[in-house]
Amino acid sequence: MLTATGLSQEQEQNWFMPDLSGEFKECAEGTFMEIVDSIPLRGTQYRIRVPENWNGTLLSDLDYYKSANSPRNLKLLKMGYALSGTKRRPGRMMAYDPAHEIHDIISVLDIFEAHFGEPAQTIQLGCSGGGTITIAMAEIHPDRIDGAIALCGATSPWMANTHLDALFVLKALLAPELPIVDIPLRGAETDKIAAAWKKAIDEAQQTPGGRARIALAITIGQWPAWGGPGKAPSEAPDLNNTKELQESMYQSLIRLLPRKGTFGTTMIELAAPGQIKGNTGVDYDAFYKNGNELYKKAVETLYEEAQLSSANDLNKVNDFPRLKADASAKQWWSKPGRTHVGEPKVPFLRMSTTGDGLVYPAMVKGYEDLVKEKGYSALLRTAYVKRWGHCTFSVGEWLAAIETMMQRLETGEWPSTTPEDMNKLAKKLDKNSKAAYFNYKTVQKYNRTWVPTINDFVAQ
Incomplete structure (x- = not known):
């Protein structure tokens, strides 16, 4: 007689008992x-x-x-x-x-x-x-x-929102038209988004202001300045060398932008009903202050070189439209x-x-x-x-x-x-x-x- 699981009573009672008749x-x-x-x-x-x-x-x-x-x-x-x-x-x-x-x-x-x-x-x-x-x-x-x-x-949930923060800064300051959530795991649309993001960051890296904003995003997002998939493009940077540190931030960032090879947080988004990523009520100025001290030092140097104000950019980020996490997703992840x-x-x-x-x-x-x-x-x-x-x-x-x-x-x-x-x-x-x-x-x-x-x- 089969039980509700589709197994006999004997099988159900011993479902965890594999055959151990083999030799060592x-x-x-x-x-x-x-x-x-x-x-x-x-x-x-x-x-x-x-x-x-x-x-x-x-x-x-x-x-x-x-x-x-x-x-x-x-x-x-x-x-x-x-x-x-x-x-x-x-x-x-x-x-x-x-x-x-x-x-x-x-x-x-x-x-x-x-x-x-x-x-x-x-x-x-x-x-x-x-x-x-x-x-x-x-x-x-x-x-x-x-x-x-x-x-x-x-x-x-921590990882998902840490991923969101750096991309949110980049979207607010460099590419407001590009998506940062609900990106498919793979396919033509994913490839199109990946190419657009890489183009935006490559172009930003060619200007003093763009380089400063890349450093700001990494610092606020609390992403590593040296890290990513594949082979390291260089040795770990000297954190006291602003140019070397910023170049490493850029090299890491282009490897971590949305694409089919960076599916880690997409998995998290797909897991629950609704969107777990959200930043309503976040003060990005406070988030910046919490960052790595040497990263922040480099950011201020880069903004000074670009003759721009980091405070003004932080205000722009804080004023940018926010993403609200769904209650259904938070409920699912809270279990x-x-x-x-x-x-x-x-x-x-x-x-x-x-x-x-x-x-x-x-x-x-x-x-x-x-x-x-x-x-x-x-x-x-x-x-x-x-x-x-x-x-x-x-x-x-x-x-x-x-x-x-x-x-x-x-x-x-x-x-x-x-x-x-x-x-x-x-x-x-x-x-x-x-x-x-x-x-x-x-x-x-x-x-x-x-x-x-x-x-x-x-x-x-």
Whole structure:
């Protein structure tokens, strides 16, 4: 007899029980048991590997299914860690929902425990979307994990509005006719918009006033002056060299303008019913004051060289027609697992590459300040790696993060997380890896922290 799910009663009771009749597998990194299967109720594929020399710790990663044979994960397997995780769901681009991804991860944890017993400790970790759910797991599922490591993890509504702010300044000052929201993921219209935006920014870069306004937009938006997809066009700029810094801002910006290759916030827009991006009531003069001090210094120099007034331009931006976020979108994103509220309840290490043009490093500062406000600072540590790109951490940097968390869980005290000590640890654990932890000069205050209220939750 079939149940409402389309499965027999026996299948429904044991839907999480894959076939474990196979032999232990061998690879260059040792011998391990592997489960590769899918969750029938949702079809999400997952993978579990438990080495013969299991040390009792499970590393749970949203993206483990496809990354199992990466050098990092094979090394972790050899070191005795069990690993588990999923494959990204089909259709994720058009129907993104981190809460569903969390549900899948918890299902895989159930499967693991059913076959291998409860781990001595479970660490949730992941990069990008994996970092996003890791932050949420630390906040709302401390009963299922003992520690969390989020790398380049976004808080989606924060990320969407940080993305909006720089483009809004550019639209107000340079290209009022060009769109900044509701841009298709791909297609001829997207290509047309991308070409128009690139033309507007290229032309602006040829004039003193245009260069000043590009710098103003990056500073207000709290985007990195050096960061984006692909290969870095140059080394990280000297932040005290105005010309070098502005050129880097321009080179980064043209890689981050709306186009089919910068779909990160389009996913967020498409996820909820209605538009999550909005800037009603925003004071862009105050947002500018919160920016990186050296970026602001460059902006003032550039405006002086252009014989223009930054105050006048800020007034123009503040007077420009605003975009109102839809209550339905804020309601959707306010649900547990879809946003973050600054309350990690397990030891939590949060890391970012500072050249990340997708998940802006400034968000780490926003979360850090929110955690302090909520009284959870003892559980949080943050670290930055000086490298261009999104989730471009080396194997050694990953291993240093995991070992740091292991020491925190085993001793109850955080070991040193200074860049010097993290780099030493990274090189010790993988001598062939680059190690580029460093002291990062971030923004004064992050502009787009959002914690849902009861009104958001009920869509008022």
